[in-house]
Amino acid sequence: DGGITQSPKYLFRKEGQNVTLSCEQNLNHDAMYWYRQDPGQGLRLIYYSQIVNDFQKGDIAEGYSVSREKKESFPLTVTSAQKNPTAFYLCATNSRRYNEQFFGPGTRLTVL
Amino acid sequence: AQRVTQPEKLLSVFKGAPVELKCNYSYSGSPELFWYVQYSRQRLQLLLRHISRESIKGFTADLNKGETSFHLKKPFAQEEDSAMYYCALGGSNYKLTFGKGTLLTVNP
Numbered sequence: 718d719g720g721i722t723q724s725p726k727y728l729f730r731k732e733g734q735n736v737t738l739s740c741e742q743n744l745n746h747d748a749m750y751w752y753r754q755d756p757g758q759g760l761r762l763i764y765y766s767q768i769v770n771d772f773q774k775g776d777i778a779e780g781y782s783v784s785r786e787k788k789e790s791f792p793l794t795v796t797s798a799q800k801n802p803t804a805f806y807l808c809a810t811n812s813r814r815y816n817e818q819f820f821g822p823g824t825r826l827t828v829l
Numbered sequence: 830a831q832r833v834t835q836p837e838k839l840l841s842v843f844k845g846a847p848v849e850l851k852c853n854y855s856y857s858g859s860p861e862l863f864w865y866v867q868y869s870r871q872r873l874q875l876l877l878r879h880i881s882r883e884s885i886k887g888f889t890a891d892l893n894k895g896e897t898s899f900h901l902k903k904p905f906a907q908e909e910d911s912a913m914y915y916c917a918l919g920g921s922n923y924k925l926t927f928g929k930g931t932l933l934t935v936n937p
Contacts, residue, residue, distance in 0.1 A: 757838065757929060759835075759927045759930050760927040765922070767923070773922070775924075807873065811923045813923055816923055817863075818865075818875070820873040823872075
């Protein structure tokens with residue numbers, strides 16, 4: 718399970734503050750993804766990146782930003798523009814060979 | 830547009846009973862379907878994919894293109910099967926579209 722790490726596990730922030738969630742992988746996978754998981758909503762794709770220095774918006778990108786400067790890292794910034802940021806955030810990578818996604822342990826963000 | 834529907838939010842069965850978790854999809858091309866599972870305090874992980882046609886932990890799923898379904902089945906449920914199950918549909922750029930999930934509880 719150590720292939721994908723997310724930090725921190727829990728994060729508390731005040732309303733109006735930007736916050737960055739970390740995702741690191743040592744699986745040597747090119748593709749990385751950020752999802753948001755809410756009760757009763759399943760997983761919704763925020764951003765994804767197929768290769769270093771390139772990323773695309775997912776279904777719910779508004780209020781979020783990402784960067785992909787290294788293959789191993791895909792940090793997600795939750796900005797103050799995100800209207801309902803309190804959620805569980807999951808990072809994933811994809812083994813394109815079998816099109817299987819591998820997930821990190823998640824970060825639970827609570828905005829007070 | 831791609832869509833995955835899991836009609837049951839909650840499903841409760843007794844140990845030893847058969848279980849079926851429903852999944853329907855909407856996709857214009859040739860679908861690639863998966864079931865993911867999230868046990869309590871564990872990461873979301875792949876359970877099975879339709880192209881491999883394998884049985885994992887006693888679970889099977891058959892793709893029915895006519896009914897656009899990919900239901901997950903197990904003949905005899907075990908307590909350790911209690912978890913959240915997500916059906917997912919593969920799309921372009923190796924993206925997945927997930928259903929909203931079904932929480933399975935297997936009672937002793």
